[in-house]
Amino acid sequence: MAQEVTVGVGGAAGDGIDKTGDTFARAYARLGLHMYAYNSYQSVIRGGHIWLRIRAAEEKVYSPGDQLNAMIALNQDTIDQHAAEVNEHGVIIYNGDKLHVDESVFKPGVRAVPIPIKDLMKTVADRYGVRLDTVMQNTVLLGALIWLLQLDLETLNKMYEEIFARKGQAVISQNVDLALAGYEYAKANHPAMDYRWTYSRKSRPVLTGNETIGIGALMAGCRFYSAYPMTPASSLLHFMASHAAEYGVCVKQAEDELAVVNMAIGAGHVGVRAMCGTSGGGYALMTEAIGMAGMAEVPVVILEVQRGGPSTGLPTKTEQGDLNQVFGASQGEYPRMIVAPADLVDTYNTTVEAFQMAEKYQLPVTIISDLLLSEHNETADPEAFDFNVTIDRGELAEPNENGNGEYKRYLVTESGISPRSLPGDAGNMFVGASDEHDERSILISDVYTDPLMRIKMMQKRMRKLEGLLRNLPAPTLHGPADADITFISWGSTQGVIWDAIALLAQEGIKTNNLQIKYLVPFHTDEVATILNSCKLKVLVEQNFTGQLGRHIRAETGISPDATILKYDGEPMEPLYIVNHVKEILNGTSRNGR
């Protein structure tokens, strides 16, 4: 059986948990272990409770999992809150000088591993004649963890060489020595856990969804990114800002999300591939302008990273509660694309595709992600990213030196696509219009009201969706076609469902998954055909009302037979699904009621 371990690192904000977790994940991803890390954090800069769980496995895993085998506690709060969760024969590693454990709450075989941080750090500090920051205790504790998990210490040392390369050999050596001190102390005092790792040595990157979205944007030729800081979209702003000068991207932090989206539309109007990003609250402010992009036929990509709502809601927690908002964005009806990626590679592909489709069909594309997908760290196979991107700008009008005012920006065509002209092009001047207009973009909204033209233009715009839908692959079932249960899902829940499918299979329950990626336009016929062939249809969503279920019902008339919903802000774990499936099968499920 493939080895896997889940490590929890807990402490207060400011304790350096992110860096410790990142160092661990990246180090052992290089040896070929798959990683999936999720950080439960709070919207505070210092203090609060942070709980990072890293799952490391020899085979690919798709969710944070259900286990907790080892814990590094950086404060008492972590021990008090999580000690009882550590699995049988697990370990709890902590600063023995300051923290204490109550073994009565431990599961059988769980061991306390107190580390004499003060003495160990003093020895290293004296060796270099320096004072060491207390946050460096993390390195000592990590060293102890490496021993207990029987991982390779040399790999960690190499990580420190790279991380601190700019800070000089002394800092590298101090970190290496601190890790070694923790490792040796644990080795001398605590037997290792029962792990024997086989390293494939295939090196993989450890990334977040926002980072893969950023890479996708750069690959697709994004040259304008605007945003207002908002969790959990801000890390994309940081990624884009840190790559802006090198890749020639204008990254604009704006005064509010009204400005954010309108700036992106302005950039799109002059022919720049433009994107903006926000969470649900910011998207709410953007909606009027998104309708304008639909009306004026301006390509723009909007990222909506959901967090718990409504209102300020759960700012640092995950949820899939904004689907209705995205569907309902803007007054009136207009062509748009709404797409929900499921995992890291999918966020990359989706982002590239979003830019292509936005320009090809001249419409706003909303990519809807969530905190879990956008912020969790995971390994991905580097070759899974297709970097051979051929830019397709869609139909462009030829500049016309002797423009005679005959250019029709909104020319009625069979496809609904009218060749664009870009400001600066000779001869093809036009005024992009948020009012209803005719083919030459002359307003017909007020004094020149023309119902026939209105119908013509509405049909022209909406016709674009037919071509767009033909460009998008229809969903298919993942897992055995003859399954007894089909999980219906969208976005990040695909991962935990796939882990649950594997667990259920071990118990002889055959399940599969219908993941809906393209929400608008919708593959109505294909989805209906698949659902009609399914036995028990179980809707899985991270929200209260089952918003995808409502959408599917609206599009196909088909309702799920049961629901597995969750809205506490924490990601679903595989057993949550497994246990609900059992309840559904024996008729005791109350979920979603």
Place this chain on the structure above:
Amino acid sequence: MAQVETVAEPRVELPVELFKGMVEPDWCPGCGDFGVLRALQGATAKLGIQPKDVLVVSGIGCSSNLPGFFNAYGFHSIHGRAIAVATGAALGNHGLHVVVTGGDGDGYGIGVGHFIHAMRRNLNLTYLVMDNQIYGLTTGQASPTTEIGHKTKSTPNGNIEMPLNPLALALVSGATFVARAFSGEAKHMTDVIAQAIQHKGFSLVDVFSPCVTYNKINSYAWFKERVYKLEEGEYEKTDFHGALQKAYEWGAQIPLGVVYQIDRPTYEDGDLALKQGPLAKLPLGLTAEQGAELIREFM
């Protein structure tokens, strides 16, 4: 290293008719906005800027219909967002002359946040506000510049809110060109707008553009009795505190002309991404090697 493409130097004067749009304005007869349209056409003609190199962006309101009456590229956007759209356009192609047109409701009311931030950024935009101190398109409600006591449809007992001072707001927000014009002074206004377009950085021209239908107080006659021109040589337009004083001159004597103008680096000057030239003209996408390099950052 490639030079930042700056606003083109004045060329041969062009015929004003070149800037005449396909549609005749549908403003009320006598509306001040006719004068602004003619002045903007006169200014671009005088400066010799080709219509293809001009982008006129507006929001919503009577005056925001202007781009449709002007032959150039344009974008008639939504209420209050003209500056934001124009910002994206100007950053996307800083080779264009971006002119924003709108009214006091659009710019000083619903869009005032964008107005302030555009000035602090010193974006290379020209903003013409046709200030008629009333909401015209919605048939006569109080606007942010309506005077105290003015009876409108939404203030039947008289306006009780202090009017916003656009020039003072522009000055304290960091605008580098602040001017005022009057639709009753066509030649002067054309000259002020031409200066505004030539200015490198954010330029505001607040234009008294009387609404003959819904504002019976601030009429052509009312302004004609009060306005006077700041004369070159007699007025020091680089003095911030002097300018602030002029901005507060209201009542019997109201100044017209360039109240303030200084040089300050523009946003476009400072953004490293714009150094290679207008973004809209640059090649798109990266090579597979660059993609692999991005992934390696995370290994």
